[in-house]
Amino acid sequence: MTSFFSIVLAAILGLLAVASAIGFILQRRATEAGSVATVQNLNARIRSWWIMVAVFGGAILLGDTAVVILFAFLSFMALREFWTLTPSRRGDHLALFLSFFVVLPVQYVLLGTLWYGLFAIFIPVYAFLILPAVATLTGDVNEFLARTARVQWGLMLTVYSISHAPALLMLQTGTPSALLLVYLVIVVQLSDVFQYVWGKLLGKHRFSPNISPSKTLEGLIGGGASAILVGTLLYRLTPFSPLQAAAISTVIVVAGFFGGFVLSAIKRDLNAKDWGYVIEGHGGVLDRLDSITFASPLFFHIVRYWFTT
Amino acid sequence: MIALVRRLLVLLVRIVVGARSEWRGCAPDPIRRIYFANHNSHVDTVAVMAALPWPVRRLTHPVAARDYWGTNAFRRFIAEKGLRAVLIERKPLPDSNPLAPVERLLEEGRSVLIFPEGTRSSNDEIAPFRSGIYRLACRFPDVDLVPIHLDNLQRILPKGSWLIVPITCTARFGKPLRVEPGEEKGAFLARARAAVIDLAGGGHTA
Numbered sequence: 001m002t003s004f005f006s007i008v009l010a011a012i013l014g015l016l017a018v019a020s021a022i023g024f025i026l027q028r029r030a031t032e033a034g035s036v037a038t039v040q041n042l043n044a045r046i047r048s049w050w051i052m053v054a055v056f057g058g059a060i061l062l063g064d065t066a067v068v069i070l071f072a073f074l075s076f077m078a079l080r081e082f083w084t085l086t087p088s089r090r091g092d093h094l095a096l097f098l099s100f101f102v103v104l105p106v107q108y109v110l111l112g113t114l115w116y117g118l119f120a121i122f123i124p125v126y127a128f129l130i131l132p133a134v135a136t137l138t139g140d141v142n143e144f145l146a147r148t149a150r151v152q153w154g155l156m157l158t159v160y161s162i163s164h165a166p167a168l169l170m171l172q173t174g175t176p177s178a179l180l181l182v183y184l185v186i187v188v189q190l191s192d193v194f195q196y197v198w199g200k201l202l203g204k205h206r207f208s209p210n211i212s213p214s215k216t217l218e219g220l221i222g223g224g225a226s227a228i229l230v231g232t233l234l235y236r237l238t239p240f241s242p243l244q245a246a247a248i249s250t251v252i253v254v255a256g257f258f259g260g261f262v263l264s265a266i267k268r269d270l271n272a273k274d275w276g277y278v279i280e281g282h283g284g285v286l287d288r289l290d291s292i293t294f295a296s297p298l299f300f301h302i303v304r305y306w307f308t309t
Numbered sequence: 310m311i312a313l314v315r316r317l318l319v320l321l322v323r324i325v326v327g328a329r330s331e332w333r334g335c336a337p338d339p340i341r342r343i344y345f346a347n348h349n350s351h352v353d354t355v356a357v358m359a360a361l362p363w364p365v366r367r368l369t370h371p372v373a374a375r376d377y378w379g380t381n382a383f384r385r386f387i388a389e390k391g392l393r394a395v396l397i398e399r400k401p402l403p404d405s406n407p408l409a410p411v412e413r414l415l416e417e418g419r420s421v422l423i424f425p426e427g428t429r430s431s432n433d434e435i436a437p438f439r440s441g442i443y444r445l446a447c448r449f450p451d452v453d454l455v456p457i458h459l460d461n462l463q464r465i466l467p468k469g470s471w472l473i474v475p476i477t478c479t480a481r482f483g484k485p486l487r488v489e490p491g492e493e494k495g496a497f498l499a500r501a502r503a504a505v506i507d508l509a510g511g512g513h514t515a
Contacts, residue, residue: 076475080327083464084477090467097472276477277329 004236005179008186012053019046038200044281052279052288056185060178064169065112067181071166072108077285078158079104081276085267086150091140095131095151103127104159111163114170123160128152157263158286161293164300171300173307179237184299187231187249188256188291195223195257212264224253239307248302252295259294263287311390318391319366322359326352326465327477330360333508334484335455339364341418342485343449345442346457347435347505348424350466352478353459357422358392360480369420372411374399374428399427408441415449422457425501429468435506438498446488446497453485456501458508481508 023043030039059070079100088096103123110119132148168180199219207215231249235242263286267275276284322328330337346357354371361369375396378388388394395414401407411421423445425438446454460479466472483504488497 080475080477083474084327084461088464090463093464093467093470093472093474096464096474096476100475 005176005182008182008234008237009057012186016046016050016053019049041281046281048279048281060182064178067169067178068108068112068166071162072104074285074289075104075108075159075162076100077276077278078162078289079154081284081286082154082158085270085272085275086154088150089140089142089147091135091138091142092147092151094138095135098131098134099127099151099155099159103131103155107159107163111167111170116170119163119167123155127155131155157293161297162289164296165292167300168296168303171303171308173239173303174309175237175239180299180303183231183234183237184252184296185292186234187227187252188295190230191223191227191253191256192260192291193223194226195219198222198226208261211261211268215261220257224257227253239303248299251302252299255295255298256291259291263290263293314391315393318355318387319359322352322355325473325475326356326359326462327475328356328359329477329479330362331479331481333481335453335482337362337365337482339368340420341368341415341452342420343415343442343445343452343454344369344420344422344457344482345425345454345501345505346422346459346480348426349429349459349468350462351429352466352473353424353429353462354392354394354422356459356462356478357457357480360478365420369393369422370395370414371422372397372424376400395421408444411445412448415445415452421445425498435502438502440494440498442501443488443494443497450488452487454487454501455485456483456504456508457481458483458505460509483508 023039023046026039027043030036055070059066083096107119107122110122131151132144135144135148135151165181165184168184169177171177171180173180195215196219198221199214199216202218202222203216205217206213207217207220228246228249231252232242232246235245238245240248263275267273274283275286278284279288282288344357346353350356354373358366358369358371371392371394373388373392373394373396375398378384378394379396385396388396395410397410398405398407406412411423414421423442425442426436427439428436442454446452458481460481461476462478465474465476465478486501486504492500
């Protein structure tokens with residue numbers, strides 16, 4: 001790992017320390033019931049960030065296998081959250097069982113063994129055909145098309161897309177590939193954090209109250225621009241030039257935004273506020289990884305097409 | 310040794326079905342109570358037990374059917390040692406009181422968990438309640454009956470399948486009820502069943 005990486009790591013820890021200090025001060029000042037709740041949620045989020053940074057950073061330091069196992073576990077949690085909220089019928093039982101215990105592990109084994117050809121098509125082609133075939137065996141035709149779509153979408157979002165983040169480790173670009181993953185995660189997550197901060201400070205115009213009541217135009221523009229700026233400054237983690245880094249982080253931010261947006265739309269459709277409850281202040285694993293689901297395949301393909309040697 | 314098995318069982322269930330509790334109508338106090346829940350999966354009993362906090366769990370005994378859980382040594386071990394279950398006859402001999410072991414536990418100040426549908430239902434409907442819960446409510450008028458609704462268990466392990474799908478299960482605890490003075494059996498059973506149905510749904514919207 002480069003010395004620049006150590007500086008980035010120190011910056012993240014510094015940022016968290018500052019956030020914790022601000023949270024502490026706000027907590028002592030908050031008096032109204034409304035602001036107390038907001039500050040409590042903010043502090044819960046910051047506490048969870050410490051844990052997430054520790055887990056992710058620890059996996060990166062332990063090496064590629066640890067990273068793949070971590071993401072396999074995150075996919076498992078996300079798929080579980082998806083199916084906890086999404087309706088299914090008795091006729092889907094075997095397809096769900098196979099999703100959790102065959103498709104998910106196989107996808108990550110393909111990743112671990114660097115079998116890119118099958119990794120890229122296993123879920124979109126083979127799971128796509130096999131799971132509905134299995135579901136027909138129960139003879140339940142009720143809502144068959146919608147059920148098939150749900151089974152496939154659950155896998156595409158929570159397993160296929162998310163697995164493209166650790167898949168960056170497969171790529172030979174001349175720079176340490178783990179840093180590409182660090183870069184993706186930093187830009188996506190900072191974009192979310194900046195959108196939250198800008199939205200809380202300046203947010204006035206609701207972007208789409210139907211889908212995501214807390215998202216504002218101010219948050220979106222301010223947060224997106226800040227994240228693109230950081231993404232540009234971090235070009236030394238990557239094989240990109242500063243200009244390329246600016247363009248690529250724009251892609252990451254826009255895709256990340258739509259990831260969050262699409263997953264919110266699904267939540268609204270299912271009448272839920274959060275995907276789960278395991279990350280205090282954030283909701284579920286899928287609430288934290290929603291932006292990653294859209295950003296990681298795009299980022300992976302950009303790097304693979306233009307920057308691999 | 311047995312205590313360790315118990316802890317492992319709870320841990321396993323928490324990992325596999327995520328068993329979590331949501332206390333809507335009462336607090337998880339370690340006091341004598343009669344818990345009753347809807348029943349549609351083999352995992353139900355363990356899911357509720359895993360969702361209970363330790364001080365409540367150690368006080369609580371699930372009631373299980375002897376004709377299923379008593380049939381071989383493994384099942385009996387899981388039921389009696391792993392879960393501290395009390396096994397009762399579903400088809401008792403005439404003139405015998407199948408609830409006697411349950412009443413004995415309540416007299417000792419312990420809590421019990423029962424599934425008043427009597428058997429696992431094979432769809433999302435909650436079957437009419439059997440009368441045992443009414444008899445317990447009349448016999449112990451000063452004990453709270455706490456309704457529990459279990460989400461998703463049908464989808465985790467449906468009747469007729471041995472494949473567990475690790476969807477998260479929530480045990481939602483409602484407002485305690487007691488038998489009213491002069492309340493008829495049918496009215497009470499309907500009210501208890503309605504209390505469980507009322508707890509259905511809600512997901513993470515709270």
